[in-house]
Amino acid sequence: MITREGIQPDLSKIGERVQDRVLCQLIEAVAYEEIILPRELLFPGGMMGGRVAIPGKTKLGESVDYVFEGKRQFTFDRIRVRRGTVRRRDSRGMQTAATLPLFVQEVLGQVLPDERLAILLDELEQTLVKDIQAQMHRAAAPASRNEPTYDEWESLLDGHPYHPCYKSRIGFHLRENQLYGPEFQADLRPIWLAVAKTDSVLSSLDGIDYVALVKEELGSETFAAFAARLRERGLEEADYWLMPVHPWQWENVVLPVFHSQLADQTIVMLGTGEDVYRAQQSIRSWANATAPEKSYLKLALGITNTSTKRMLAKHTVLNAPLVTNWLLALAQEDETIQELGVQFLGEFAGITYEYEKLPAAAQLQAYGSLGVIWRQSVHRFVDAEEQALPFHALSLMVRQEPAISPWIGKYGLEGWTRRLLDVTVTPLIHMLYAHGLALESHAQNIILIHRDGWPARVALKDFHDGVRFSKGHLPRPDVCPDLHREPAHHRAINRHSYMQTDDLPAVKDFLHSAFFFVCLGELSIFLAESYGLPEEAFWKMVADVIYRYQEEHPQYRQAYDWYDLFSETIMVEQLARRRMWKNAEVEPKPVPNPLYHYRRRRGGEA
Secondary structure (H helix, E strand, C coil): CCCCCCCCCCHHHHHHHHHHHHHHHHHHHHHHCCCCCCHHHHCCCCCCCEEEEEEEECCCCCEEEEEEEEEECCCCCCEEECCCCCEEECCCCCEEECCHHHHHHHCHHHCCCHHHHHHHHHHHHHHHHHHHHHHHHHHHCCCCCCCCCHHHHHHHCCCCCCCCCCCCCECCCHHHHHHHCHHHCCCECCEEEEEEHHHEEEEECCCCCHHHHHHHHHCHHHHHHHHHHHHHCCCCHHHEEEEEECHHHHHHHHHHHCHHHHHCCCEEEEEECCCCEEECCCCCEEEECCCCCCCEEEECCCCEECCEECCCCHHHHHHHHHHHHHHHHHHHCCHHHHHHCCEECCEEEEEEECHHHCCHHHHHHHCCCCEEEEECCHHHCCCCCCEEEEHHHHHCEECCEECCHHHHHHHCHHHHHHHHHHHHHHHHHHHHHHHCCEECCCHHHEEEEEECCEEEEEEECCCCCCEEECHHHCCCHHHCCCCCCCCHHHHHHCCCCCCECCCHHHHHHHHHHHHHHHHHHHHHHHHHHHHCCCHHHHHHHHHHHHHHHHHHCHHHHHHHHHCCCCCCEEEECCHHHHHHCCHHHCCCEEEECHHHHHCCCCCCCC
């Protein structure tokens, strides 16, 4: 692998850097989730940085320590390990380089049985090799001096900043990772299937003509060719829905699981279309590269990445258009949303296989494996003077400097940060306070629309399972759709995946844990490390936005009590524990809320 300048990327240095990242994120998660020791014992000096040691045991029972420089952050009490400082210290005090397998064995082996250790280590090592593969590819690519397009930003993102298995992609071999991973930007085409209407379910927005939609997306010539292939088999095109499938899913899941349906022509493989697609950061979501204004495809994909199997559960596919229709109806009558310019990228159609048609023994194997959600492209809503990028890119380093560096230089750190918070915090808290809807707006689900770096507005996406609410507390329960509920076997796997609840703190924490904890938490630490902006100052700015909104909208006073964003703690999911124990055994845990420090007494100052 040679760069345009003829310089070969240094595999050993890249491997060393990636292993350090995986190990540091693992230590951060293990310490934060108190898997070995309480944070207070590891960091007795509170938020002051210093030398920290995590105890372990060798196979022979000898004591070892993993020592590093780290600190507890003001931001949600997050743990930060200084990169490049982790060392293994044996019982004689000798220090050597720390390695991932030994840390897992000697530290986590104290609390996990061998079979769980093996599963965890495999995911960590899969992350390691796949990230090395991605970084080698990136190092060999010629540098571009042009501002990346939105779709190029998607390929530059580097995985979850907290989760230690941020790029495991269990199910992909390296060849498949290079083909389907977003970092590589390969030209992709989905496999198109015709699925009998008797064995599938379509959900769509009112007024959507699905046949016309597919014809427009495919192009009339390809659509006609697919229809002809059905007729050649003696089949009526009116009896089938056309749907795209991920090529990996076709080869690894659909062929072996649905071979009987392929044999009796309940499912018919039609081929590929002309348009080229590119994988987005979520891997199973594809953007049309031939015609960027055409729809995004969210495809079922039977791999596991960052704790989750990337299936598309039937109820989520069917709910997607229902939730979109609800959000768009609320936005149409909401002057604040219109003034803010918020754009909901509608999930306007979805198709899922009717798994209940299968024999009982095959239903669980097939569940969630054959479905698609169609989503509007952000390119349809960005005008000629605007640009878009994923929120996660705000914390990205490009060529050893922050991607936002030109903007900070142009607008100033405080002015730019305040504007960003105005643009992003306001619409999300408005949806919570005014409509009782918490959106799961983590970094992949928020798109910042800006004008030459100056934040202008946001586009929001991923609603099929990314909304939480209490119907009894909705201002307009009459317009709430009758959503498809999670089936019992789905709740048994992950009982924390739900949309409706009577637990108001759980509604608030759905927004708090995704947006404030993930998006703003990572940005706060990044701005502190890159520009010296104190975390306390950042969260004071966030509090200012919330209080200003509350002062300008006194009509939602009851909601401010129901959904208390200044609570002393919030509940967050334990992502590392979910890789070490079964999901059903892991509960969310309370963590300190930085906004609590700026809580005002009723009618007074903080």
